[in-house]
Amino acid sequence: MRYIFGQKMIHKCLVLSTFLFSSLLYAESIDSMLQEYNQKNALSQKTIDENKGHLVLYTREKLERMNARTLKDVFKTTPIMYYNENRYALPDPFTSGGFNTYKSNYIRLYVDGVEITQGWMGSGVMLYGDINIDFVDHIEFYYMTPSFEAATESAYLTIFLYSKDPKRDSGGKLDLAFGSREYNSQSFSYGEQKKDFSYMINVSHTDAERETIDNGTSTPLSRNFERTQLFSHIKTEDQFFHLQVVKKDTDSLAGFSWDATPLESTMDYLNLHLDYGIDLSENWHAQIAYDWLKTDMVQADELPLAWPDALGSSLFRGEYKNSTYTGELTYNETIGKHRINAGIKGRYKTLDSFENFGQNALVSPFTSETIGTLFFQDQYLLTENELLSLGVSYNHISRNGGVEDDSLWQLRLGYIYSDEKWSYKGYLYHSMFAIEPLQRYLYPAAYENREPQKTLGITQEVSYVNDKQQVKLFLHAMQDTDSLFEERPNFEGTDTKYFTSILTYNYKIDIDNEVNFRLYYAHYSDVLIAEELEDISGYVGFFNRYESLDFYNGLVWHRNSVNWKNYFDWTASVSWEASEDLTLKLKGDNLLGKAKETRLYTVDPLSGQVGYLEASPIDQRIMIELEYLF
């Protein structure tokens, strides 16, 4: 091609201007752009709603760097509740170590925005509290009552697990882990983004030989378990469907033995969860869910068992089946400066059957609860930086078998200020909690005409964030009237008072290195079996990367007024990316063998003397892991 002089000049100018333009573009380094992109697109789905409440977020990157294999690995570093297990070896952060059925029903658990519940038997945390999280993209913990669009029933803590998006995590992953005491775990995932839909499937199996607890006999208490779980979903732009199955066969520690010397103690669970959701329009969303649980209990002791359905026998072979049906219709609309969320939810919990030694043994007339919920929430943008929110929710619980109904109100008033660096959140709320159905079913006389718990609370949070640092202070004061958390004899229904504070400081040294720090202090009055309880804990986590090596060191420190003893749980891991597809990991949990221990109370059936054993929910374990992506 021939240029005349003018054309040649124009061409040169264009090339020059392109070069200058490009230079300007590159003025901001590609590294800083990648860092910004990571921060702003860290989640597979835009799920964070600051108005849901006070958030502790674990991004996928953080979960990977912590080498977190189970929800327990994350839970154990997270105040206020932390991780704990009850006398049946089930995840139960609120447990007192006493003979309660299940104490953590006020922790609600959601997967992809849909609640997982064990219905009659308890919260979803019961089986999902230590679940394998290979299918999870990120985890959100919200303190206290979250916004009403999320919860069907009242909650102190809400956990949201969000699954991996096949658009980001397409292809397969095989993960094999081997650890101390013949621990072994296998996980397989596959996800794919098609033109009009995406799907993901994860199957995992864990065979965990756990540390035993000495009970003074020649047969220490066992809590070994074998778990197989399936997670799957299929999603289109406006619809989703989930299928989840968990089968967990576990040795149930002290089980129903009063003095923690069971001859036999096992509990096997088979859980199914199905849900379907659809955006009916820009404003209307509908979803339905079904949860089913089969529980097989084998318990034997030399003395009568601490379980009413055993009817004073020392042998129990019970099988419970229960179902939960949930449906909801929600409406979301933005009108000027108002963001309106409103909806109606219905839930039906039923105890389908109870058999003992293969015979129908269901004699209780109380076998179902129907919960109807109406909620309304208005978030009003006061200025560009300030938001006011008002939420109101009404639950009506009707029960069969002549058991009284409950009407529960929740109110929530919130104020948020947020600018580029500072933010403030304050909430005032009133919640009500009813006794869970299993407790009422097992001890009908004890809970007849029992008033619902009324909770009045205030929470505040101040945070400052810049490119390198984040500082956050959370303060919480609350009072439960007619408390369900008071367990001392003759004190049931008194007031429980809480004051908690959490200081969080995160410092990002550079793209590869980060330090996290958390300090927690709490004071409780008339909670569980204590008149006064002070609780102090801390967490420090170091995240370091050097070339293809990733290092994590996390130390959780606990101390409380029960015995003012210091407990340290040190987790350390190193992972080596041998190639883009292959990663090898070495991890140690509770390396010092000094992780938090909690009391597991015993009663001598002959003398009535109360004693206790001490057990840590965190096992000491070294683990090798191989991860292959394809």
Place this chain on the structure above:
Amino acid sequence: MRKLLVLLILLHGHLYALERESTLKIYHNIFHALSSKVKVSVYTSDKEYKEVFRHSKEITLSDNPEKTDIILITHESALNEILYTMSEEIHSTNQPIIFVTNYHFLKISDRIVGAFYWRKGRSQLLFIKNRLEQHEITLPEEYQKFMIDEL
């Protein structure tokens, strides 16, 4: 204002995950590293990326994959369609540059010059040197650390 305006437009969890400003910034940079044009023409069948690029003054969305500077591919069926369309043509520097958002796609065809993808919760940028050479593309110096000779 950081979060509050966004809050008012949030609906459900399965909304688009891309943050527009940072996504545009990084793709402007990548596309201008691959093409010397001031305004780069890009073809993609992905609705989410289309919505992001629609707000760019430096990217023109193209409806024709054969007459565009860069093809951005986000899912396998789109990749197969594009490869099928281009299968009759021999490699030439005039062909559109194919860039993808999935590491595995790099193994499917050597026509793909690079990928910007997620791995374990972190974004990764990767270019294949010998494939860039087929298009006579020389990337700026700061991109050298994201280049590998071959897959």
